[in-house]
């Protein structure tokens with residue numbers, strides 16, 4: 001089993017879990033996935049993944 005395969009699988013799962021809708025545009029627009037943030041290609045809204053942990 002290669003590291004590449006293992007990593008790809010993990011990232012794929014992560015992308016699915018973190019895929020979200022733009023809170024400005026509404027439910028038809030998805031945020032683009034980046035390593036440390038998510039951006040909307042329509043309105044340009046950017047949301048960073050790293051933030052304060054609640055609780």
Ligand SMILES: [Zn+2]
Nearest residue numbers: 022025040043
């Ligand atoms: Zn948007």
